[in-house]
Amino acid sequence: MQFPKVDLSDRIASTLSGFSVFVISVLCMLLSAPLSASPENERQPLSLDFDGLWSYSWGDLPVSETTGTWQFDHPHWTPIRFPDVIPDKGSHNIAWIRLQVPEGQWKNPYLFINSVDLTLQVFAAGRNVYQFGEITPEGESHFAGWPWHLVPVADVSGSGVMYFRVFSDYPFLGLSGEISLDDKSELLERVYARGLPGTFIAITVLLVGVISMILGMIKKDRGVALANGCLSIDLALMIFAENEFSQLVWLDPLTWRYIAAFTYFMIPVFLAWGIREWFKRSPPKVAAPMLVITLLFPVTVALLSVFSDFSFVNAYPYFDVFFIVSVLVLWAGCYARFRRVGSQGLLVLFGITALFVSLLLDMLSAHGLIDWIGKTGQWGLVFYTFASLAVYLVKDWKQQVMLHSLTHSLEHKVAERTRELNESKLQLEQLAREDYLTKILNRRAFMEAAALEVSNALRYQRPLTLVMFDVDHFKQINDDYGHAMGDDVLTELTRALKAECREGDLFGRYGGEEFVILLNSTETDQAENLVKRLHSVLSQLQFIEPSGGVLNITASFGVVSLPPLQKMPADSGLLLDQLLMQADEAMYSVKNGGRNGIQFREWVAVA
Numbered sequence: 001m002q003f004p005k006v007d008l009s010d011r012i013a014s015t016l017s018g019f020s021v022f023v024i025s026v027l028c029m030l031l032s033a034p035l036s037a038s039p040e041n042e043r044q045p046l047s048l049d050f051d052g053l054w055s056y057s058w059g060d061l062p063v064s065e066t067t068g069t070w071q072f073d074h075p076h077w078t079p080i081r082f083p084d085v086i087p088d089k090g091s092h093n094i095a096w097i098r099l100q101v102p103e104g105q106w107k108n109p110y111l112f113i114n115s116v117d118l119t120l121q122v123f124a125a126g127r128n129v130y131q132f133g134e135i136t137p138e139g140e141s142h143f144a145g146w147p148w149h150l151v152p153v154a155d156v157s158g159s160g161v162m163y164f165r166v167f168s169d170y171p172f173l174g175l176s177g178e179i180s181l182d183d184k185s186e187l188l189e190r191v192y193a194r195g196l197p198g199t200f201i202a203i204t205v206l207l208v209g210v211i212s213m214i215l216g217m218i219k220k221d222r223g224v225a226l227a228n229g230c231l232s233i234d235l236a237l238m239i240f241a242e243n244e245f246s247q248l249v250w251l252d253p254l255t256w257r258y259i260a261a262f263t264y265f266m267i268p269v270f271l272a273w274g275i276r277e278w279f280k281r282s283p284p285k286v287a288a289p290m291l292v293i294t295l296l297f298p299v300t301v302a303l304l305s306v307f308s309d310f311s312f313v314n315a316y317p318y319f320d321v322f323f324i325v326s327v328l329v330l331w332a333g334c335y336a337r338f339r340r341v342g343s344q345g346l347l348v349l350f351g352i353t354a355l356f357v358s359l360l361l362d363m364l365s366a367h368g369l370i371d372w373i374g375k376t377g378q379w380g381l382v383f384y385t386f387a388s389l390a391v392y393l394v395k396d397w398k399q400q401v402m403l404h405s406l407t408h409s410l411e412h413k414v415a416e417r418t419r420e421l422n423e424s425k426l427q428l429e430q431l432a433r434e435d436y437l438t439k440i441l442n443r444r445a446f447m448e449a450a451a452l453e454v455s456n457a458l459r460y461q462r463p464l465t466l467v468m469f470d471v472d473h474f475k476q477i478n479d480d481y482g483h484a485m486g487d488d489v490l491t492e493l494t495r496a497l498k499a500e501c502r503e504g505d506l507f508g509r510y511g512g513e514e515f516v517i518l519l520n521s522t523e524t525d526q527a528e529n530l531v532k533r534l535h536s537v538l539s540q541l542q543f544i545e546p547s548g549g550v551l552n553i554t555a556s557f558g559v560v561s562l563p564p565l566q567k568m569p570a571d572s573g574l575l576l577d578q579l580l581m582q583a584d585e586a587m588y589s590v591k592n593g594g595r596n597g598i599q600f601r602e603w604v605a606v607a
């Protein structure tokens with residue numbers, strides 16, 4: 001099937017694809033701006049990364065035998081500029097961190113900490129002033145999530161020192177995120193200010209997901225929309241679970257951590273699924289195996305977490321490597337295929353490339369290999385879902401345009417064919433009614449039309465006349481001058497006599513050189529005049545013989561008139577037969593009387 005070209009719409013669609021990706025990129029940047037806004041723009045709290053304020057000690061502090069309390073004044077504190085990743089962790093799961101709180105003017109001072117791995121006890125002036133999770137005196141603990149903490153510092157006014165007992169079985173241990181000291185209300189305000197834009201982004205991504213899912217359910221080409229919808233909803237959950245705001249909505253850091261981890265681990269699954277759907281006609285060979293492999297990771301981690309001592313948070317470093325490799329493999333698979341799917345494939349490839357770069361930057365900064373640059377990987381994913389939804393919508397729109405164009409051209413063709421068929425039908429009907437040589441009514445068509453006229457004449461008591469004539473010695477013409485000459489004679493005489501008749505008169509060829517004319521609504525004397533005129537016109541026709549001589553023809557006419565206002569037979573068909581028979585008799589009477597004449601008769605009822 002030849003598809004019509006939709007050059008204009010094609011160009012518009014391509015432009016729109018590019019434009020939509022551009023708009024979405026700008027949108028993403030604008031949306032991400034509030035989240036990655038530098039704290040310099042806000043009221044600056046005191047950040048405690050000053051030299052000399054921090055020191056640490058691996059393992060638990062000794063406990064006083066007399067009081068049973070921790071001996072904070074033991075001498076082995078190692079100074080550290082900032083305890084983000086405490087060196088030489090070895091097999092230690094417990095570390096103590098000491099902080100010399102600086103002097104300041106606060107009404108209700110608190111420490112904001114968003115990065116303590118993982119379980120935490122804080123002591124000030126010998127008292128446990130804050131606790132998150134449980135750490136036994138033997139130094140055992142269970143992972144309880146990664147919340148942010150608000151630790152009161154009011155009690156340090158005496159010594160000015162706070163002690164953090166931190167437990168982590170993660171490969172790294174430290175306070176790697178933000179630590180601020182300020183009034184509690186100011187710190188909470190900052191949590192709101194930072195959390196709300198992220199929540200807004202999560203809701204937007206969730207909406208994209210819901211729209212994609214709805215599209216996936218109603219559209220024919222559903223795979224891409226469904227995969228994209230799942231990825232978007234997954235991302236929305238991950239973004240919100242990692243948002244500081246989630247802790248204010250529901251104070252259960254462990255559950256949020258589970259959600260954040262497993263939605264993160266599921267990303268490559270939805271990416272592999274989406275790519276398989278994008279390149280449906282010739283999917284990259286790696287897409288199907290990658291779908292299975294990527295799914296195995298979260299399943300294995302979940303099973304290990306449930307049935308062994310393995311904590312799912314320990315899977316993050318492995319996942320980072322796995323994720324990078326997965327995206328690289330998918331990217332390579334798409335690169336080999338993108339030529340076959342045109343501009344959309346190129347855009348998907350571009351999206352995956354942007355995603356890969358952002359994830360790489362994210363991981364490099366998370367592992368301290370480059371400066372912390374915010375959650376670029378998250379934004380890469382958000383960009384990818386927005387862009388792929390836009391490309392999907394443009395592709396769908398393009399298909400609609402193509403479909404519309406096809407339907408339009410199909411409708412046009414159907415209308416054209418119908419018109420041609422109607423014309424052919426009319427032509428066929430005309431051919432079926434027309435005598436092939438003289439183009440007047442053939443015998444069958446004449447009989448049909450004459451039956452109707454006779455029936456009307458009976459009903460409305462109108463007079464009519466039937467004329468039958470036969471060319472005299474026509475066989476001789478054929479024999480002397482050939483059939484072509486005979487045909488010319490027949491054609492010319494019908495043309496000449498038809499010109500004498502009225503529009504409504506029926507002129508038909510009854511046999512070879514035998515003709516009939518039905519003069520309806522015509523009084524007998526008018527009919528007689530017309531027949532005389534026809535006879536005269538026919539006699540005056542001249543044909544040129546091949547030898548150059550002039551040929552004249554004659555004909556014998558039998559005429560039967562049916563006068564009105566008399567008792568007639570009810571059967572119009574029978575009456576027509578009688579009229580034909582009586583005209584024929586009259587015509588043969590003329591033939592027998594020497595030809596070239598007219599015999600008029602009045603219809604005689606036959607019982």
Ligand SMILES: Nc1nc2c(ncn2[C@@H]2O[C@H](COP(=O)(O)OP(=O)(O)OP(=O)(O)O)[C@@H](O)[C@H]2O)c(=O)[nH]1
Pocket residue numbers: 437470471472473474475476478482483484485486487490511512513591595
């Ligand atoms: N050229 C030509 N001749 C035809 C056509 N139809 C019939 N004829 C011829 O018309 C002739 C009729 O011959 P006849 O029936 O003997 O009648 P006639 O020669 O006219 O003699 P009369 O009717 O007795 O005057 C035949 O030779 C037919 O072949 C036609 O369409 N074209």
